[in-house]
Amino acid sequence: MDLTSRPPRADASRNRNHLLATARTMLTDHGPDRITMDALADCSGLGKGTVFRHFGTRSGIFQALLDDNERAFQEGVLSGPPPLGPGASPRERLIAYGQARIRFLLEHHDIARAALDGRQPAPAGSATPLSRIHIRMLLTQLDLGPVDLDLLAIQLTAALDGPLLLYLSKSELDATTCPTEQRLTTGWQNLIHRICHP
Amino acid sequence: MDLTSRPPRADASRNRNHLLATARTMLTDHGPDRITMDALADCSGLGKGTVFRHFGTRSGIFQALLDDNERAFQEGVLSGPPPLGPGASPRERLIAYGQARIRFLLEHHDIARAALDGRQPAPAGSATPLSRIHIRMLLTQLDLGPVDLDLLAIQLTAALDGPLLLYLSKSELDATTCPTEQRLTTGWQNLIHRICHP
Secondary structure (H helix, E strand, O other), X not given: OOHHHOXXXXXXXXXXXXXXXXXXXXXXXXXXXXXXXXXXXXXHOOOHHHHHHHHOOHHHHHHHHHHHHHHHXXXXXXXXXXXXXXXXXXXXXXXXXXXXXXXXXXXXXXXXXXXXXXXXXXXXXXXXXXXXXXXXXHHHHOOOOOOOHHHHHHHHHHHHHHHHHHHOOHHHHOOOOOOHHHHHHHHHHHHHHHHOOO | OOHHXXXXXXXXXXXXXXXXXXXXXXXXXXXXXXXXXXXXXXXXXXXXXXXXXXXXXXXXXHHHHHHHHHHHHHHHHHHOOOOOOEOEOHHHHHHHHHHHHXXXXXXXXXXXXXXXXXXXXXXXXXXXXXXXXXXXXXXXXXXOOOOOHHHHHHHHHHHHHHHHHHHOOHHHXXXXXXXXXXXXXXXXXXXXXHHOOO
């Protein structure tokens, strides 16, 4: 039996849930800046070693929060109603996936940004592999001719997440003239139409 | 006179150059992990306050190193020979820009990654505004019809930088079957052809 892959023991799992719940409370009360490894240990009443074992780094705390939030989103993608879930054409599903991902990143923007940490090896914190895998799968179902589909999937993942994770400043995100969600979802739809032109 | 925009005094500028030179030596000798605000103060013989004033955060040190490296690259883009510099068609210049940017990011990959820090406001450390501005300018010269050019420029900037900054793991970057530079430059060229189809 591979000991490294055995399920976490009950107390470890309980500690993890308690740490995540504490982090969520801290986030609601004070925003992301106050969350550090030390502060999470203090507020949770658990040792620094426990925090370290569960998350490794400060950005690891945010990555764990994001993973937690992502579960419902993933279920919608894998088995929810079309066009996000199965049953629509691959092009419709690509567009719906981008729209849902943009909503998700806007909703959890603080956490997604705080999960970014260049000191950790890539793929970076909030660069979920789900996007890359799902977009790759949908591209396979389109007839795009000879093309490096793996790389195209990474480029599209970056074009989808990058504006929110790296490039748009706070004032651009808060723009009132053209709300960010509408602008990004329209932009994603246009990009997919350009990529998939017959 | 706006005091905030006056040129740095000679000693401030000397200190900055000394700090950057020290950081480069540390980088060559030990890699990026050992560079911290404290270690840079120690090795340079300057105070922690001075390091803080010049760079703000650890990732700010790497951002300053990257900016420094970028100067030669920028000159090639703005006034070098075509197709990177002026004189070629916008489509050729877009492709040449991406190829040069990929080479630049591969050459300075450690620094570009270490400049990423989600605790800082976006645009993120290594997400240079040059790409966004230059790609935007070249897109204007193409006849793309009605499209949100600002957003398309950000999406393409993300598709160009994102694979290297966020998504490709160390083992993917070191792939020997299809070298990363060739794969990324071909992928960028293909993406531009798809975007700019007549």
